[in-house]
Amino acid sequence: MPKKRKSRGRKLSDSGHEKPVQCHACGRLVPADKAVRITRWVSPIGGPLARELEKQGAYISKRLETRYYCISCAVHMGLVRPRAEEDRKIRRPLQARRSRQTGKLPLKFLKL
Numbered sequence: 648m649p650k651k652r653k654s655r656g657r658k659l660s661d662s663g664h665e666k667p668v669q670c671h672a673c674g675r676l677v678p679a680d681k682a683v684r685i686t687r688w689v690s691p692i693g694g695p696l697a698r699e700l701e702k703q704g705a706y707i708s709k710r711l712e713t714r715y716y717c718i719s720c721a722v723h724m725g726l727v728r729p730r731a732e733e734d735r736k737i738r739r740p741l742q743a744r745r746s747r748q749t750g751k752l753p754l755k756f757l758k759l
């Protein structure tokens with residue numbers, strides 16, 4: 648049977664079963680190797696207030712947060728996008744792919 652993707656949309660590993668993780672946006676349970684994993688620094692204070700406080704010299708502690716998204720939510724949020732058949736064969740990690748694309752995208756599509 649022909650396959651759309653060599654990896655079947657998952658990270659290849661020897662394990663037959665992956666522990667499910669919950670999507671941060673919709674709550675759906677997805678296998679950990681299939682979910683889109685986003686790790687970033689999150690500040691308890693966001694937006695212009697944080698910028699103003701940092702300008703004044705305040706230190707705002709940040710914590711590293713890892714979020715998992717199901718494929719549907721990741722596509723909807725613009726974290727990943729469907730690629731052409733030939734492009735699908737190029738295997739790159741998500742972080743590298745994202746940084747390469749951000750240069751080309753207009754700023755309104757930038758979701759980091």
Ligand SMILES: [Zn+2]
Pocket residue numbers: 670671672673674675716717718719720721
């Ligand atoms: Zn979801």
